[in-house]
Amino acid sequence: MLQPFRLALALALVTGAVAWAEQAPGARVRRERPVTVASTPTGPLPVVHVAGDTPTVFLFSSPIQRKTLTFDESRIRVLDAGERSIIVQPVANLGDGERQEIGVFFADGHQPTRAAFVLVTDPADVDSRIDVQRPEPPNTACQPTAQAPAPKPEDFVLLGYVDAKGVTTSSRKGKFDAVQGLNWDSIVAFRGTGWILAAVTIVNGPDRPAWTPREATFVGRAGIPLRARLVAEKPGAILPGEAERVLAVVDVAETQADLVFTLEVRGDGGHLTIPGVRFPKPAAEDAQ
16 A cells, blocks of 8 residues: 555655756855854955855854844845844845955944955855854963053054044033933044044042943944943942043944944943934045
């Protein structure tokens, strides 16, 4: 009774094998491989092979801010974007020498803050799955007492944080609000190559408890939050009636436009919001 079924199954398997064998010589080889993102904003971007007839799945090791995706919609389609994954496919095979960039920010704000890739089409293979990895932090377990050397001006140029355009700045003075209690006295916004930094002097009201800033976020006009690294000039709590300076820094994509954000600094039992923090567009390279 089972012999006809087994015969049909065998024929189906043979037919499928023959069809695959006939298609294989002209088909691209599908690859699944890990890719490590660039460790600095100016580092070389990993290359991913895409094809118009094959979706490419990016799987990330940590959550991403899918609303920060950047790509050329006329050439690349994003079929789906989740908390830890993106599925992309070019509208058609990319031409010879054509390189399309796609990037997205991680949600945790840790370095590197952004994952970016160069998409190309290769006649021989296509990446069907990319396991996105972030560079491992340097292992300092063998040198627990080692202290990093103090940065020098030349380091910023060698690391690519400052180029021929230099650094642009803007500054504002705050207004004390006795009702709010937690205020800012002044802010200076710095913009360099692939990064922005806000240095803000926070004033704690005399009737407030000691307050420790914990995290900072830049929110753009589109409502997309960018988690920043927060560095206190003097770590610890800001005592009642005292003022301390904190730095909020985040990596951003290159653009020639002014950037305007709302800076939110949060801590235990309160937060501070500074709207309209402007980072002027980069200066021209040939400016004298």
